[in-house]
Amino acid sequence: MSMPELARITDETELAEAVSAAAAEAATLEIVAGGSKRALGRAGQTARTLDVSGLSGLTLYEPEELVLSAKAGTPLADIEDLLARHQQMLAFEPVDLGPLYGGPSGAGSVGGMFACNLSGPRRLSHGAVRDHALGARAVSGRGELFKSGGRVVKNVTGYDLPRLLAGSFGTLAVLSEITLKVLPRPAMQETLLVFGLGPDAAARAMSAAMGSSCEVSGAAALPASIVRRCPEIPAEVSVVAFRLEGFEPSVRARRAMLITAMSSFGAVEVLEADASAALWDMVRNALPFAGTGMRAVWRLSTSPMAGPVLAEAMMRALDAEAYCDWAGGLVWALMPAEAAEPDAVREMLRPHGGHATLIRGTPAERAGAVFQPLEGALDALTRRVKAGFDPLAILNPGRMHAGM
Structure with a gap:
């Protein structure tokens, strides 16, 4: 029996069954939970939507051990409220893009946060989302449940799959549970x-x-x-x-x-x-750029000494508005119109090194290269990894790169 165009998942068994059914029919799946970052990534079309927001709830929290596990659909706001009551925090400061997309703040899920790997200002002192990953449970594109890591920082298996899944935008596997290291909140x-x-x-x-x-x-x-x-x-x-x-x-x-x-x-x-x-x-959260319609927004990672110079150059040459985070290593830029001008942006970035991501754009702009284009060995490796986890390319196909 074919699964419906929209499937709502409430446990891992249902998740594995839904992905297996889609794989059997070679039906592509869009993975969603809170939906706060649904507009991030290349615009694409899928046959079905897999809603994992019902896969929600805390499965472990030991404040004394600085460890927390939650199902992927758990609202991130609930996690942050719980940690605040215990004077703890997610040290990487997860980015909330809701207001930038014209939506509410605090609508994201812990799985979406992990899959996108977007870290805030404390990234320069405490690391990224993936640096705080202790373990993950997920379902591959074959419909197989797997787990990696655990409740301690050291991973002795030889495969650091949680770090690989962080930032994969749901293109390798569907997360069902994440275990994170938490830290005391500064006084x-x-x-x-x-x-x-x-x-x-x-x-x-x-x-x-x-x-x-x-x-x-x-x-x-x-x-x-x-x-x-x-x-x-x-x-x-x-x-x-x-x-x-x-x-x-x-x-x-x-x-x-x-x-x-x-x-x-x-x-x-x-x-x-x-x-x-x-x-x-x-x-x-790039709040200076919220409320500006669908004007294109870029997020550029480069060397810290280059960031302020690059931001100034974009303001002069492209009539953009721009500012730097991460001690200059991250540039947020708001374009003057909906046109993203990816060639011009990446050409300005090229002398400094780094990568550029189109954070906000119209569907037409997002049909192109939202993420930094892959080349050579990196492209080949990325395709091999994708094929290993999702051989039929049914999970968020094309979300990051065309043909993957």
């Missing part, structure tokens, strides 16, 4: 602001801060056009922001050190806790 945070720096000076300032012993957990460069959209920052000029977190005596001491280190760059002010948190939420 306080502050943000140091340095005003009026140009691209070169901003890059040098961020490099100096990250190379110091101040333990900066967030570093961003915001041009004046972005600063004007930040009610937390009372300024009309560009700003470089540095976040400090930890126990109060430590934060105060490191703040004094950082002020001294930044004294040669420009005027300095401090944002207290609430304003600091709001600023970094804005940086993490």
Whole structure:
């Protein structure tokens, strides 16, 4: 019997059966849960939709051991609320793209977070989503349930499948459960602001801060056009922001050190806790670009020293709006219209190295290369991995790259 065009899954058995049935009929599947990142990736058409939002609930939480397991459809907001009550956190600061797509915030699932591997400002000090993966359970494109990893960081099997699945956008397997390392939430945070720096000076300032012993957990460069959209920052000029977190005596001491280190760059002010948190939420979720219709939005990863220069070049040459996170290693860019101009964007990135991802675009724009095109050995390896997990290419086909 054929499965319906929309199948709602509530347990692993149903999940395996649904994927097996689709494989038997060579029917392609779109995998969805919260749907907050459904517009991320290449636009494609599938025969059926597999809704795993019913595969929800916490399966393990041991605060003393800093470990948490949850079914893939579990709302991420529920996970973050639970951790907050125990003064803990997901240290990689998962990105919430809901508002950027015109939807609500807090609508994503833990599986979607893991599959997309989008990390926030603390990525530079604590690593990415995949760096906090301890284990995963999933169903391959053959309909076979498998598991990898466990409840400790060291994986002795020789195959680090959780890290491979993170960032695969559901093209290799359908996640059913994820185990993550969690960390204590900092007791306080502050943000140091340095005003009026140009691209070169901003890059040098961020490099100096990250190379110091101040333990900066967030570093961003915001041009004046972005600063004007930040009610937390009372300024009309560009700003470089540095976040400090930890126990109060430590934060105060490191703040004094950082002020001294930044004294040669420009005027300095401090944002207290609430304003600091709001600023970094804005940086993490590209909130300055929310409410701008379907103007194309890019996310470019490059070398930290190149980021501010690249952002400035995109503003001049493409009339884009842009700012930097990850101490310059990440550039968010809003194009002036719906046209994504991928060739122009990637040509500007090419001298610096890195990769560019179209985060928001119309279906027509997303029909092209949303992710950095694969070449040579990397393309061949990616195709082999895809064939190993999903030989019939039924799971989110073409979501990342055409023909895969």
